[in-house]
Amino acid sequence: MRFKHALGLLSAAAMSLALAGAATAQDKTVKIGVILPMSGGTASIGAHAKAALEVAVDIINNAHPELEKLPLAKNAGLAGLSGAKVELVIADNQGSPATGQNQALRLITEEKVVAILGAYQSGITLTASAIAEKYGIPFLTPESVAANLTERGFKWFFRTTPIAPDFVRIYDQFLTDMKAAGAKTDAIALVHDNTEYGSSVANTIATGFKEKGRAGVIDVAYPVNATDLQSQVLQLKEKKPDVVLMISYTSDAILFAKTMQSLDYKPPLLLADDAGYSDPSFIKAVGKLSQGVFNRSAWAVGPAGSPSAVVADMYKKKSGEEMEDTVGRQMQGFFVLVDAIDRAGSTDPAKIQAALKATDLKPDQLIMGYQGVKFDDKGQNVLASAYIIQLQDGENYVSVWPKTNAEKAPMLPYKGW
Amino acid sequence: MSLILVQVIVGGLLLGAVYALFSSGLTLVWGMMNIVNFAHGDFVMLGMYVAFVVYTLMGGGPILGAPLATLVLATLGVIVYFGLIRDIMKGPMLAQILGTFGLALLLRYSVFWWFGANFQSLPQNIVGGTYAVAGLRIEASRLLAGVVALLVTLGLHLLLTRTSLGSKMLAVAEDATAAQLMGIRPDTMQAIAWAIAAGATGLAGALIANFFYIVPTVGETLGIVAFVTVSLGGFGSVPGALVAGLLIGVIESLSGYLIGAVYKDIVVYLLFLFFLWFRPQGLMGKM
Numbered sequence: 001m002r003f004k005h006a007l008g009l010l011s012a013a014a015m016s017l018a019l020a021g022a023a024t025a026q027d028k029t030v031k032i033g034v035i036l037p038m039s040g041g042t043a044s045i046g047a048h049a050k051a052a053l054e055v056a057v058d059i060i061n062n063a064h065p066e067l068e069k070l071p072l073a074k075n076a077g078l079a080g081l082s083g084a085k086v087e088l089v090i091a092d093n094q095g096s097p098a099t100g101q102n103q104a105l106r107l108i109t110e111e112k113v114v115a116i117l118g119a120y121q122s123g124i125t126l127t128a129s130a131i132a133e134k135y136g137i138p139f140l141t142p143e144s145v146a147a148n149l150t151e152r153g154f155k156w157f158f159r160t161t162p163i164a165p166d167f168v169r170i171y172d173q174f175l176t177d178m179k180a181a182g183a184k185t186d187a188i189a190l191v192h193d194n195t196e197y198g199s200s201v202a203n204t205i206a207t208g209f210k211e212k213g214r215a216g217v218i219d220v221a222y223p224v225n226a227t228d229l230q231s232q233v234l235q236l237k238e239k240k241p242d243v244v245l246m247i248s249y250t251s252d253a254i255l256f257a258k259t260m261q262s263l264d265y266k267p268p269l270l271l272a273d274d275a276g277y278s279d280p281s282f283i284k285a286v287g288k289l290s291q292g293v294f295n296r297s298a299w300a301v302g303p304a305g306s307p308s309a310v311v312a313d314m315y316k317k318k319s320g321e322e323m324e325d326t327v328g329r330q331m332q333g334f335f336v337l338v339d340a341i342d343r344a345g346s347t348d349p350a351k352i353q354a355a356l357k358a359t360d361l362k363p364d365q366l367i368m369g370y371q372g373v374k375f376d377d378k379g380q381n382v383l384a385s386a387y388i389i390q391l392q393d394g395e396n397y398v399s400v401w402p403k404t405n406a407e408k409a410p411m412l413p414y415k416g417w
Numbered sequence: 418m419s420l421i422l423v424q425v426i427v428g429g430l431l432l433g434a435v436y437a438l439f440s441s442g443l444t445l446v447w448g449m450m451n452i453v454n455f456a457h458g459d460f461v462m463l464g465m466y467v468a469f470v471v472y473t474l475m476g477g478g479p480i481l482g483a484p485l486a487t488l489v490l491a492t493l494g495v496i497v498y499f500g501l502i503r504d505i506m507k508g509p510m511l512a513q514i515l516g517t518f519g520l521a522l523l524l525r526y527s528v529f530w531w532f533g534a535n536f537q538s539l540p541q542n543i544v545g546g547t548y549a550v551a552g553l554r555i556e557a558s559r560l561l562a563g564v565v566a567l568l569v570t571l572g573l574h575l576l577l578t579r580t581s582l583g584s585k586m587l588a589v590a591e592d593a594t595a596a597q598l599m600g601i602r603p604d605t606m607q608a609i610a611w612a613i614a615a616g617a618t619g620l621a622g623a624l625i626a627n628f629f630y631i632v633p634t635v636g637e638t639l640g641i642v643a644f645v646t647v648s649l650g651g652f653g654s655v656p657g658a659l660v661a662g663l664l665i666g667v668i669e670s671l672s673g674y675l676i677g678a679v680y681k682d683i684v685v686y687l688l689f690l691f692f693l694w695f696r697p698q699g700l701m702g703k704m
Contacts, residue, residue: 043534194679222678230428231673254630262556285538
């Protein structure tokens, strides 16, 4: 028995030696840490993001001449690092800021990643990026939008997505155009959860709208992952706002749609701030109850053969889902990060940081509808932008605004079911 | 009183009945065995997925889904009792907590693995839409859940107080050794208790699936409510869970409407703590 025990220990030791040996022999791999919600209430987002990033890795690591406009696609691997491949190290944030922070620490100290991408929920990006800042590792968030993330004076933090002040501009112009088209847009209700994302975006929009002379903003807050939303829908029903702006994750977005139908409440104009309303499982679950909802998106599939159409096709093959704004922004952020590593020609964090600061991508080098990627001193992409899309038939979003980018005319009023 | 306020209260009562429905199984297991089942929320989740599978594979509604969910979960209850509970009952309290908590994670991530993380939903009008009565709107699916909640509570109460099976189960709960001397097999009684509790929970899940979204982690959201309902009603008391569920539902709805939804949990839990200060055994629990 004792012999068997010793044998077990020996073979374990041999295996770990073999593994360690493999790691040193393959130092042509660039490890990038990714923090995502793989479990918890927003796990569907994590599953979609994982598929999208795996498609991005395929595009980078293998030769894709059909996508030659995108940086890194044409050749196999990173040209700047003599053909090195990238490898994802995905960590689960479990929907908790504390876990996200621990995972960032683990990725940096144990997995030795050269940079981190993440972490979907703004509240978790807040804590995880603080660790990266402390260790001097670049952290890029492709999708967290809370304004304060880039207001902390961080040196290692970058963000490609449009953020709340951009939304204020987009929504204000959109509502002005809708008013010109005959819709009433005076009383606006901001319906949001109490997370970092919900409350900070609602706050920025409320302040921004006030500055733009939009009075009559009503605030309807609710706790995230609510068991019941009847009283909020009844509040809206009583106050009768012209526009309801939803700032919600998937679970609450679905429950809102169901509750609005059962209490027979339809606002004249329903506008959603991305997040839950872009989740394909929202459309599958309650798309038919939400016909005519407007949504923010920087994603449009584009004509056949365009890089975005090719990428959308690859993503659909991988995940079985339609490509949408959230995974698109995640993929785009990952491309920006890896492009910087490629240009740095090194895995030294300081060189990657310098390359990120020098990023200057043009619209035709992107899969998203940004006007480009260029970071300001705070790490925010100053060329980020978005369209307004609408779920006209309850199954697929079509872009409806601005006019230059519209596939169809906006449909009013909100139809519901 | 304004019509909207009446709608808020009616909505609260229906919500409360649902809370009571998925809490009765938890209180029963506690009453029988002094075990707090942390996997309770995930039993509700499994009931929801049974209803979902019945709908997607066979196109069946709650008439088929609800009994099937009851049956599947009752079977699972017996398996869980013999496979896990019977052994961890002999261990310390910590083993019981970790045992059922581990079971919760196992169930949650098995469903996660099989069905994926996506949110699912049954068609909105699967139980016949919404009634409009004198300006009030009452969803048929919630009304069905409310009525079943009353029936289940009544049924369990009668079972425990009026039948010989109920007396035997209570005898085992009181003193397993003495019951054994009287010719009652504690194992059988406790397995039956688990079957009933898990079955009632599965039934609750199948009925909630008619108006709630379905996702592997939904047990986290619903489980907490069940614990509050059961401790307010008194651990082990089935009628207590009903009264507590209705109370919590109405208080939540009213405070959510009048003060604001982000404060409704504060109101509920403050009242809850205040109440336990005076009556730690809950509304209808025994000391």
